[in-house]
Amino acid sequence: MIGHEWAVEQLRRSIGAGRDTHAYLFGGPAGVGKALLALRLAQALNCEQRPGDPCLACRACRRIERGSHPDVRVAGMAAQAAGLKPDEAARQKELKIATVREWQRDIALRPYEGRRRVLILLDAERLSEEAANAMLKTLEEPPPYATIVLVANSTDLLPTIVSRCRVLRLRPLPRRQVAAALEARGVEPADAALLAAWSGGRIGWALTALEHPEALERRDEQLAELLAVHAQGRTAGMRWAEQRAREYRNGEQELVFSWLELWQNWWRDVLLTAAGCPEGVVNVDRREALEQAAARHNLAESYAFVARLGRAAQQLRENGNPQLVLEHLALHLPGR
Numbered sequence: 001m002i003g004h005e006w007a008v009e010q011l012r013r014s015i016g017a018g019r020d021t022h023a024y025l026f027g028g029p030a031g032v033g034k035a036l037l038a039l040r041l042a043q044a045l046n047c048e049q050r051p052g053d054p055c056l057a058c059r060a061c062r063r064i065e066r067g068s069h070p071d072v073r074v075a076g077m078a079a080q081a082a083g084l085k086p087d088e089a090a091r092q093k094e095l096k097i098a099t100v101r102e103w104q105r106d107i108a109l110r111p112y113e114g115r116r117r118v119l120i121l122l123d124a125e126r127l128s129e130e131a132a133n134a135m136l137k138t139l140e141e142p143p144p145y146a147t148i149v150l151v152a153n154s155t156d157l158l159p160t161i162v163s164r165c166r167v168l169r170l171r172p173l174p175r176r177q178v179a180a181a182l183e184a185r186g187v188e189p190a191d192a193a194l195l196a197a198w199s200g201g202r203i204g205w206a207l208t209a210l211e212h213p214e215a216l217e218r219r220d221e222q223l224a225e226l227l228a229v230h231a232q233g234r235t236a237g238m239r240w241a242e243q244r245a246r247e248y249r250n251g252e253q254e255l256v257f258s259w260l261e262l263w264q265n266w267w268r269d270v271l272l273t274a275a276g277c278p279e280g281v282v283n284v285d286r287r288e289a290l291e292q293a294a295a296r297h298n299l300a301e302s303y304a305f306v307a308r309l310g311r312a313a314q315q316l317r318e319n320g321n322p323q324l325v326l327e328h329l330a331l332h333l334p335g336r
């Protein structure tokens, strides 16, 4: 694990003392390291060499890492959509009660090889209300040999769920820690600093970007297109909204969310630049454009658009009509 030392230490101590919890909720932004922490916990509970402090080398640790350990199950949106036709998979917006029932049957079984049966439920923020209610009883009284780890991109779940879990909120890491981790992997210091800034402290995002440089190119193109929309105005905005709405309906929801996040980061950077706090800026490679934008727009206008972008993402997550939500943004671009 890189970072989150406090969480690792808490988990290590409670496993060592034999008073580990049976239901956890790991919350925090996407790409911050929650799923990896859940995997490490499953390894710590089942390691053959060093329980509580997984060796990552024994058979149990390696099988958990590969996803082939019979007592550790990882469920989530991807698992739920597996085997569906692409258009059916695209329509999956929440975790369904059938998914919950399936893992409830699974977790009721005694461990087959390991010491504990572990269920890692990714995307828990997308539990339907029905599915969430169905899991309350299991969360309250899991079998004594079972550990449930909910992994969610927010801790904004049903209060009845949250109150039954031990909640660990993972925060983005300091930029310098992300940069140091990248340098330790052989990245040039200047590139590491840039990637760390773009990552917003999400180490998982930065490591994925290292493996997929094409994602960084796409990010650059997306940002250039957003800036062109600002330069060209409403008609370009409406065209952009139509394209994104189509992507959204075709199942590329996460891509659309990445556009919104990028756009929101841009305007947050404009705000930070205008407010004289450039050290927090994400788009450190575009300081000149940020300064120009900060000079053209007043704080209230920039702030309003940051808030509007946040609401748009929220409305999409609540099943708002993508065309309407995105066109609304295009109609309210900050003035040129």
Ligand SMILES: [Zn+2]
Residues within 6 Å of the ligand: 046, 047, 048, 049, 050, 054, 055, 056, 057, 058, 059, 060, 061, 062
């Ligand atoms: Zn091990």
